[in-house]
Amino acid sequence: MKIVARTGVPELAMVYIAEDEQGRRLEFAESVEPPYPRDEKWVNIISTLWGCPIQCRFCDAGLQYKGKVSADTMLAQLDALVDVRYPDKRIPCVKWKIQFARMGEPAFNRDVVTVLRQLPERYSAPGLLPSVSTVGPKGCKKFFNELLLVKRELYPDRFQFQFSLHSTDLDERQHLIPAPTMIFAEMADYGERIYGGVGRKVTLNFALGVGITVDPKELRRFFSPDAFLIKLTPMNPTIRASENGYVDESDPALRLKMKAEDFRNVGYEVIESIGELEENAIGSNCGQYLARLGESHLTIGNAYSYSGRILSSNDL
Ligand code: SF4
Incomplete structure (x- = not known):
């Protein structure tokens, strides 16, 4: 793997583009969450597939x-990310969050579990916090069983697991995520087991998009607030999401606040995650994928608009 370009603002977020010997490309990213300094919280986001066969209708990574x-x-x-910031591989961050989420559904790759097994030995990192988020594809039993084991063995109380739901209407969800996925009862059963009453509850994520049904009462029928929490994010302004009309151009923060209240009213703990607008410009947010830009004629005012130069490999 060779890094061929990078872009971003080193103090906030950087995206790296890499290529293998067959010419396949992937991206990975790092970011901090102001006002926290990097040593407090550092987020790394890596790719697990070259492209993604699911091709969700709001995600640019599904090439x-x-x-x-x-x-x-x-x-x-x-x-590559560690060498820039902490070349001695000692990562002193209170939270070093590693998200297997840039490009690819992680449940399709059992090597994710291999990596999870190697991380504690490879780095001196007391704040290591792996984070796996999935749309819950069907037919990945081996992956989910292995993930359960490695979580119990190596990360009993420092692990984040997320189901990305996005809609509480199953037909609508199937349209957004055009692949066979587990039904809510199956996700609830697995979620309760991987949480096991220890550490952080399992996250149920909704990227709130225009015209998409999110009904807290429907969700409450399957997922107990004792084991699950809700994370709400605005639908990020990807090219796919914009083409499909999901991006809220008016006041996503207000929509998010109102929906958070609805979830709290049925007993859930809610994380409202608005994020940094500058990250949209850089293209480092979830579902964004810089390579998609080259294929699209669409211009999105507040995304992929970072004016900094994309550095070539000669600059690295
Ligand atoms: S959101 Fe995840 S599962 Fe869906 S296309 Fe993008 S990378 Fe694949």
């Missing part, structure tokens, strides 16, 4: 699928 990223290449993405 043509070209296979699974090997454990070595996942670790190489982390090494």
Whole structure:
């Protein structure tokens, strides 16, 4: 894997584009969450597939699928980020969050579990916090069972697991995420087991998009607030989400606040995650994928608009 470009604002978020010997490309990113300094919280986001076969209707990372990223290449993405910030591989951050979420549904790649097994030995990082989020595809039993084991063994109380739901209407969800996925009862059962009453509750994520049904009472029928919390984010302004009319151009923060109240009223703990607008401009937010820009004629005013130069490999 060779880094061919990078862009961003080093103090906030950076996106790296890398290529393998077959010419396949992937991206990985790092960010901080102001006002916290990097040593307080540092987020790394890596790719687990070359493209993604699911091709969700709001995600730019679902390009043509070209296979699974090997454990070595996942670790190489982390090494590249760590080498810039902490070349001695000692990461002193209170929280070093590693998200397997840039490009690819992680449940399609059992090497994600291999990487999870290697992380504690590879880095000196007391704040290591792996984070796996999935749309819950069907037919990935082996992955989910292995993930459960590694979480129990190595990360009993420092692990984040998320189901990305996005809609509480199953037909609508199927349209947004055009692949066979677990039904809510199956997700609830697995979520309760992986939480196991220890550490952080399982997150149910909704990227609030225009015209998408999110009904807290419907969700409450399946998911107990004792084991699940809700995370609400605005639908990020990706090219796909904009083309499909999901991006709220008016006041996403207000919509999010109102929906959070509805969830609290039925007993859930809610995280309202608005994020940094500058990250949209850089293209480092969830579902964003810089390479998609080259194929689209669409201009999104508040996204992928970072004016800084994309550095070439000669600059690195
Ligand atoms: S949101 Fe995740 S599962 Fe859906 S296309 Fe993007 S990378 Fe794949």
